[in-house]
Amino acid sequence: MEKIESMSNAKIKHAASLHLKKNREKTGEFVAEGIRLAEMAAQSAWSCVFAFVTEEAASKDRVKKILETLEGKGSPVYVVSDKLYRKAAATEEPQGLLLVMRREKAELDSVNCGKSFLVVLDGVQDPGNAGTILRTADAVGADAVVALQGSVDLFSDKTVRSAMGSHFHLPVIDGIKREDFLKYAEENKIRCFVTALDEKAQPHFNADYKGACAIVFGNEGNGASKELLDSAEHVYIPMRGQAESLNVASAAAVVLYEAFRQRYQSEASSHTK
Incomplete structure (x- = not known):
């Protein structure tokens, strides 16, 4: 491994x-920082342009295995001091591997449209929420996460950390115009559901998610856009307590796992016939 010692080094x-x-948009590149995230990135089919590691981190067995995987793929690895690492890193408590x-x-x-299961972000702004939703989408076996224009950057540092490696497991499609998404859904017979609190909405567990579907989660403060509200079936999460609402990432987990339950049971039933 080559050592970098200059603060002005181009890398x-x-x-x-x-x-x-x-x-990030100009280069098509982003940063994956931390040992667990680096493990998942190294094991994926995605390309690592290069990596930085501190001497302390490089001495750990877990990190050694990651570095061996990267070097086996031909990805350059550079040893840097703590000071240089902190210049390149974004975390407050860096783990020494970037x-x-x-x-x-x-x-x-x-995306395969046959029985697609899509998770759509319509103006979600908080990177932690977006990353958590992406991670949940991965857990329930969604086919892709689609971020419509006006949503947070899904490859920002905090979003990538919050997703905990799920970027590497399913397609992440961003910057999509609302009208283009709705046209795509209509052409491919994908039913759209959107979380909303209005007279049109039905309890989320009464909706049928078993076929090709897209579930839309809107902005934290204003909800989904008018275009999606006008074009999708409305669902809401019934609540009995005094809480006014759920955080969008929590709401996404509730709805997506109901969709997962229905689809899982439907698949299990078809296999036993």
Whole structure:
């Protein structure tokens, strides 16, 4: 492993620049930081452009295995001091291992539409919420996560950390215009459901998610956009306590696991026939 000692090194500057959205969009690269996240990134089919590791981190057995995997794939690994690492990193308590990853670009047309199970973000703004929803979507076996225009950057540092490696497990499709998504759903006979509190809404457990469907979660403060509300079936989560509402990531977990339950039972039933 080559050692980097200069604060002005181009790779140090490049990694640091990826904390800005404009640079991630320009390069198609993003940062995956931390041991667990690095493990999942290294084991995935995604390309690692290069990695930084501190001497302390490199001495750990778990990190050694990650570095062996990266070097086996031909990804350059550079040893850096704690000071240099902190310049490139974004975390307050860094673990000494940082990967610059090249994102796999996914398109709506690449998703299998037969019995698609899509999770859609319509203006979700908090990166922690977005990452948690992405992680839940991965857990329930969704076919893709679609972020409509105006949603948070799904490859920001906090979103990537919150998703805990789920970026590497399912297609992440962002920057989609609402009208393009609705046209795609209509052409492919994908039923759209949106969480909303109005007279049109039915309890989320009464909706039928077993066929091709997309479940839309809206902005934390304002909910889903008018375009989606006008075009999708409305569902809500019944509550008996005094809480006014659920956090969007919590609401997503509730609804997505109901969809998972229905789809799982339907698949199990079909296999026993």
